[in-house]
Amino acid sequence: MISSHLEPSHARRVFPCWDEPAFKATFALTVTVPRRFLALSNMPVAHEEPVTPDLKQVSFATTPKMSSYLFVLAAGELERLSAQADGVTVSVVTTTGKRAQGRFALDSAVDLLRYFNDYFGVRYPLPKLDLVAVPGGFGGAMENWGAITFFESRLLFDPAASGDAARRGIFSILAHEIAHQWFGNLVTMGWWDNLWLNEGFATWMQVKAAEHLYPQWQTWLNGNEQKQIAMSLDARRTSHPVQEPVTNETEAMAVFDAITYSKGAALIRMLERYLGEDIFRAGVRKYTADHAYGSTTTADLWRALEAASGKPVAGIAAGFTEQAGVPLVVAQARCADGEQRIAVRQERFTVRDPDAAPRRWQVPVAVGPLRALRGAETVLLADEPKEIAAGACGEPVKLNLGDIGYYRVEYDAATRAALAKSFPLMSAADRVNLLADSWALVEAGRAEPAAYLQLVEEIGSDDSRAVWEQVNSTFSRLDQLARGRPERAAVQSYARAKLRPVFDRLGWDAARPDADDRALLRARLIRALGELGDREVLAEARRRFDAFRRDPATLEPALRDVVTHLVGLTADRTTYDALVALGRATTSTTERVRYFSAAASARDPVLAGATLALTLTDELPATLAGSVINTVAASGEQAELAWAFMQQNFAALAARQGPLFRTTFVSNFMTNFSDAARADELASFAPVQATSGGRIVAARAQEAIMIGADVKARVLPAIDDWIKRRNARE
Numbered sequence: 001m002i003s004s005h006l007e008p009s010h011a012r013r014v015f016p017c018w019d020e021p022a023f024k025a026t027f028a029l030t031v032t033v034p035r036r037f038l039a040l041s042n043m044p045v046a047h048e049e050p051v052t053p054d055l056k057q058v059s060f061a062t063t064p065k066m067s068s069y070l071f072v073l074a075a076g077e078l079e080r081l082s083a084q085a086d087g088v089t090v091s092v093v094t095t096t097g098k099r100a101q102g103r104f105a106l107d108s109a110v111d112l113l114r115y116f117n118d119y120f121g122v123r124y125p126l127p128k129l130d131l132v133a134v135p136g137g138f139g140g141a142m143e144n145w146g147a148i149t150f151f152e153s154r155l156l157f158d159p160a161a162s163g164d165a166a167r168r169g170i171f172s173i174l175a176h177e178i179a180h181q182w183f184g185n186l187v188t189m190g191w192w193d194n195l196w197l198n199e200g201f202a203t204w205m206q207v208k209a210a211e212h213l214y215p216q217w218q219t220w221l222n223g224n225e226q227k228q229i230a231m232s233l234d235a236r237r238t239s240h241p242v243q244e245p246v247t248n249e250t251e252a253m254a255v256f257d258a259i260t261y262s263k264g265a266a267l268i269r270m271l272e273r274y275l276g277e278d279i280f281r282a283g284v285r286k287y288t289a290d291h292a293y294g295s296t297t298t299a300d301l302w303r304a305l306e307a308a309s310g311k312p313v314a315g316i317a318a319g320f321t322e323q324a325g326v327p328l329v330v331a332q333a334r335c336a337d338g339e340q341r342i343a344v345r346q347e348r349f350t351v352r353d354p355d356a357a358p359r360r361w362q363v364p365v366a367v368g369p370l371r372a373l374r375g376a377e378t379v380l381l382a383d384e385p386k387e388i389a390a391g392a393c394g395e396p397v398k399l400n401l402g403d404i405g406y407y408r409v410e411y412d413a414a415t416r417a418a419l420a421k422s423f424p425l426m427s428a429a430d431r432v433n434l435l436a437d438s439w440a441l442v443e444a445g446r447a448e449p450a451a452y453l454q455l456v457e458e459i460g461s462d463d464s465r466a467v468w469e470q471v472n473s474t475f476s477r478l479d480q481l482a483r484g485r486p487e488r489a490a491v492q493s494y495a496r497a498k499l500r501p502v503f504d505r506l507g508w509d510a511a512r513p514d515a516d517d518r519a520l521l522r523a524r525l526i527r528a529l530g531e532l533g534d535r536e537v538l539a540e541a542r543r544r545f546d547a548f549r550r551d552p553a554t555l556e557p558a559l560r561d562v563v564t565h566l567v568g569l570t571a572d573r574t575t576y577d578a579l580v581a582l583g584r585a586t587t588s589t590t591e592r593v594r595y596f597s598a599a600a601s602a603r604d605p606v607l608a609g610a611t612l613a614l615t616l617t618d619e620l621p622a623t624l625a626g627s628v629i630n631t632v633a634a635s636g637e638q639a640e641l642a643w644a645f646m647q648q649n650f651a652a653l654a655a656r657q658g659p660l661f662r663t664t665f666v667s668n669f670m671t672n673f674s675d676a677a678r679a680d681e682l683a684s685f686a687p688v689q690a691t692s693g694g695r696i697v698a699a700r701a702q703e704a705i706m707i708g709a710d711v712k713a714r715v716l717p718a719i720d721d722w723i724k725r726r727n728a729r730e
């Protein structure tokens with residue numbers, strides 16, 4: 001099959017046009033394709049007739065007014081699975097033989113279309129919505145109006161081969177792209193500097209929809225890491241405002257990042273909470289109705305929300321959209337006449353940026369006693385410090401209650417200690433928030449690692465997935481930074497000692513198939529323990545993989561990714577060849593990704609070299625070739641080898657992978673390193689410095705490398721000491 005992808009500025013390669021989002025036009029497409037092909041575009045087919053024995057001409061109905069980047073053409077040997085939702089024909093379209101795997105996506109799309117018709121108050125305006133699975137597509141999905149394209153593994157689901165994690169991922173990306181049919185396609189940002197309007201909103205809406213249709217998934221709680229990634233980028237010198245000036249194509253590509261998506265989503269969530277769900281939705285409905293088929297800026301959204309709420313939305317939002325950075329709320333408790341009062345003031349939270357200019361925000365700070373989300377008080381903290389009554393002296397008081405705000409909190413020592421003591425009494429969201437802030441303060445040099453590690457000691461082995469995932473991602477960062485250093489063995493052994501009891505409670509096999517958080521936590525822990533060198537876990541993974549090769553039914557779908565990954569890490573030549581053979585044999589993109597990623601994780605340098613050589617062949621689609629190179633560096637721990645390979649074969653890789661290889665891939669790859677010499681090397685590597693967007697991405701990567709170097713030099717030895725003292729106590 002073929003499939004187009006035009007965002008941000010490739011429509012001009014297909015037809016002459018004013019290729020900027022504000023210039024909306026109607027499109028009437030006629031194509032000539034082989035007669036056995038199914039052809040898809042934004043609108044349904046209006047007319048089709050044979051023109052030769054082999055070819056046919058297909059004309060599509062004229063589109064409504066829309067931006068050129070949303071135009072799409074896909075065609076090939078395809079089949080479809082369809083359903084009706086509120087009068088709209090919804091179809092999953094796949095290459096031949098795969099349409100049964102579209103069932104989950106189709107059912108979800110029907111639910112989502114109905115939900116959004118109601119939420120936005122304007123019905124989906126096209127007669128049909130196609131969801132197209134593209135086997136060789138880029139890694140994600142593209143919201144083309146009326147015909148969304150997806151990398152095949154992000155859309156198709158085979159319950160016999162994949163677990164619940166895949167289902168949740170498919171639902172999220174579907175919800176995101178379908179939300180764009182209104183927010184982005186019907187109402188479009190006027191220019192790429194307001195990309196966050198599209199992406200922040202769609203990212204927020206994907207979680208909102210999941211919380212509505214699958215509340216048991218606890219998507220805000222379990223997706224906390226996305227906000228953490230945005231906040232950690234946003235604390236850096238190279239961060240950018242959510243609304244960032246964009247002057248060319250390469251700069252437009254540079255704004256597709258966690259700040260645009262996840263900070264944007266976190267800001268919307270904070271505003272929704274501040275205004276109230278119903279009032280917020282009323283504002284969104286007004287905005288959608290007022291600007292349908294038109295273009296907007298951020299100010300239009302704030303105006304609609306202000307009209308609906310009567311609250312100063314623009315003033316609060318401006319601080320989070322027009323300037324970069326993360327607020328730090330500094331809390332200090334004092335006791336007077338038996339009553340506790342908390343003084344709060346704000347600073348700018350930064351990492352390794354001592355000369356950062358001071359900034360001010362209007363921060364809605366939710367404060368309250370533990371477990372009292374309902375009774376929480378929200379204080380709008382601006383220039384002046386404030387004081388809040390907070391119960392009896394010594395009573396634990398939590399800020400950013402429910403983890404809804406986009407800011408970090410630093411407590412005085414006594415308040416911190418009271419919170420640590422009450423750790424199990426907090427909601428899971430508050431535990432995750434406290435852990436994440438504590439770790440961020442360590443990386444920023446504002447707290448000793450002990451402050452974080454003492455909290456980890458308070459976590460029960462039966463705690464929720466989100467809590468253990470926060471811990472796990474911190475451990476895995478430490479383990480990565482400790483590569484090749486004397487501290488590594490102690491870090492790994494401490495991390496294993498913390499994670500193993502959690503895993504032992506769950507065990508390898510569920511008593512009954514559990515499509516819940518336990519299944520997801522089990523897989524995550526197996527992965528973590530294997531990567532940390534737990535010999536039993538690695539041996540059991542190998543045993544299960546061998547059994548799977550004799551009889552695939554023996555390996556539970558939810559464990560296939562992780563078992564294959566661990567087998568890949570420790571693969572010898574025979575196992576490696578078996579993984580590559582499985583990857584070659586399958587026609588499923590999910591399985592192809594699984595087997596080639598596992599092969600790329602092999603720690604053996606000879607096998608890593610074999611994987612890298614594959615990226616120059618036609619065997620892997622460009623998307624997968626790029627991710628395989630990253631996997632060789634990350635899981636395979638062969639970053640030097642991969643970098644040497646990339647330099648040697650630069651021209652060939654750039655030709656295969658397209659312009660993004662120079663502007664973003666190389667720089668992002670270099671964040672596998674954490675030493676100053678590599679940051680310098682990147683700074684003087686000409687290809688990444690050739691465009692303005694490339695220079696932006698390279699500068700961000702250099703800073704990420706230097707932050708890693710700093711954590712390595714400052715935090716690792718302190719952690720090593722803490723572990724030694726802890727071991728001596730036991």
Ligand SMILES: [Zn+2]
Pocket residue numbers: 143176180198199202
């Ligand atoms: Zn999007």
